[in-house]
Amino acid sequence: MKSLFGRRSAIVTAVIATALVISGCSSSVNDSAGGASGDCGSYAIAMHAWGGYTASAQVVAEVAKQELGCTITQTTLEEGPVTYDAMEAGTIDVVIEDWGGGRWKDWTDRGAVVEAGENGNIGIIGMYVAPWMVEKYPDITDSKNLNKYADLFKTADSGGKGAWFEGPTGYTTIGEKMV
Known part of the structure; x- marks a missing residue:
C-alpha cells in the first residue's frame, strides 16, 4: 500500500513522518506533549472510509498540529479518482494510504500526484470464505x-x-x- 502526496506537500509530509518516529521514542508522554514549535503551514488530508486509514490519518494530523504547528484539515472523499482530482486541484495534499495498485498513474504522469512509496502498513486484499x-x-x-x-x-x-x-x-x- 502506498502513500500519495500533492506536489507541494511531499517535504512537509516527510517531516511529519519523522516527527511521528521521534515522538514515539520519547521517554514520557509529557515530554512529547510540549506543543508546536512553529508554523509549518496548512495541509489537507483526504479521509477514506475505513478504520485503519482513519486511525493513521488522525495520528498524522495530531502530530502535525501538536508537534509541528501545522494547520490540518481532514476532508472525507471516495477513494481513487475523486481524491486524485482533488489533489490535482490543490484541495487535498496527502493520502495516508492507497490500495489502488497504481490506479493513480495518470495523475503521477501529469505531475499532479507524487508517489511517496510504502507507508509501512501491511495488508492483503482478498476473499473471505466462511x-x-x-x-x-x-x-x-x-x-x-x-x-x-x-x-x-x-x-x-x-x-x-x-x-x-x-x-x-x-x-x-x-x-x-x-x-
Missing part, C-alpha cells in the same frame, strides 16, 4: 473454482448467476481480477 463453507466445499477458497458454486450465491437480483459482494461502495477490491 469456515463452514470451507469444511463443506474445501476447494471453494480457490477463486478459479467459484463458478462451480455459483448456485450457492444466487440472489433474486443476480439473474440466475451467483452474486459477488465486495464491500461498501468506494472500497478498493480485486474481485474482478480474482474471478
Whole structure:
C-alpha cells in the first residue's frame, strides 16, 4: 500500500513522518506533549472510509498540529479518482494510504500526484470464505473454482448467476481480477 502526496506537500509530509518516529521514542508522554514549535503551514488530508486509514490519518494530523504547528484539515472523499482530482486541484495534499495498485498513474504522469512509496502498513486484499463453507466445499477458497458454486450465491437480483459482494461502495477490491 502506498502513500500519495500533492506536489507541494511531499517535504512537509516527510517531516511529519519523522516527527511521528521521534515522538514515539520519547521517554514520557509529557515530554512529547510540549506543543508546536512553529508554523509549518496548512495541509489537507483526504479521509477514506475505513478504520485503519482513519486511525493513521488522525495520528498524522495530531502530530502535525501538536508537534509541528501545522494547520490540518481532514476532508472525507471516495477513494481513487475523486481524491486524485482533488489533489490535482490543490484541495487535498496527502493520502495516508492507497490500495489502488497504481490506479493513480495518470495523475503521477501529469505531475499532479507524487508517489511517496510504502507507508509501512501491511495488508492483503482478498476473499473471505466462511469456515463452514470451507469444511463443506474445501476447494471453494480457490477463486478459479467459484463458478462451480455459483448456485450457492444466487440472489433474486443476480439473474440466475451467483452474486459477488465486495464491500461498501468506494472500497478498493480485486474481485474482478480474482474471478
